[in-house]
Amino acid sequence: MGLGHRTTRRGCRKPRCGVKLVLTGLLLGRRTYEAFARDWPQITDPNDPFTERMNSLPKYVVTNTLAEGCWHPTTVLRGDPIHIVGELKAQPGRELQIHGSARLGKALLSAGLVDTLRLVVAPTVAGAGRRLLDQPCASVGLRLVHHEATANGLLLLEYDHVGAAPVAEYEGATAFV
Template sequence: MRLTLTTMLSLDGVMQGPGGPGEDRRDGFTLGGWVVPYADEEVGERITRWFTRAGGFLLGRHTYEIFAGYWPYVGDETEPVIADRLNGLPKYVASTTLTHADWQHSTVLRGEVADAVRELKERPGDELQIHGSGVLARSLMGDGLIDEYRLLVHPVVLGAGRRLFAEGTVPAALRLTECDALSSGVVAQTYVPAGRPAFGSF
């Protein structure tokens, strides 16, 4: 399976608390809910299209708990594709604190996460998708395990919050494979790894 990362970013790279004020207050973050003004039908269609490619999900503990508190209780009439995929497909949770996961088809990964993910990627099937899960994503980026980045960049600057490409991220070059400016101002960008960055001088 290919490992893909889908996440929402502000223009200054923040991915924390996109869906609501109380979603993620770690480090005193008070700006949650910043994607809501831009969450139109076009953005929803793009996210749904990506979900149709899922063969399973890889989630960090925090994102898992947010999803598990919502999606099992959503009827098929609301976001049917996303609900069907999240409720029906395997979910693998990377956590050092969870001992079990109650949401159906969920498994807590044991041992080294990178080793477990390498094993999952060797299995046949469609995409293994990460959604959000910043701590997990940053760890797997450092191990070179993410095959595709799908970034929904929103026209807002937050100035605070946890970032996807935080200080200390392993340097990497990416190749843009798709870029669409949506009517809300959100820009959907898809990248694949392109090795180490090149440097020069003018």
């Protein structure tokens, strides 16, 4: 399962930004799902395989408040997200990605359910807003497997999850190495 991000602004190529055409489903939190369900069905371009794929992919929404999905095909997942997503991920042939849904992504990353973390770093300073890893979570070891800078200044970073982050003690201080 990957944690990805997609953007078409500033020269980021859609497939490299996270959604591979071999993707078998999107895993979303309720708020991200509602925003995507409002906007993506309005984007129709039969010549764009990315848009076609986004609209036809199975969507899995982790929520305890949404009754049903309107952006088909959608499956509403209720209960403990770690348990539910663990079962979903265990099914053979799964390539699930999370887009947006920072709280869900952080919980799954901390639980060891994210295999690959794909980040798009834009040359923008946001003075406010939700951050992906702004609250304490389990330490996670990551290994950079791909990096690319676009002509428009985006950094595309891809990390594999390699277990817990290595820790070292230095004269009474703990540091991640």
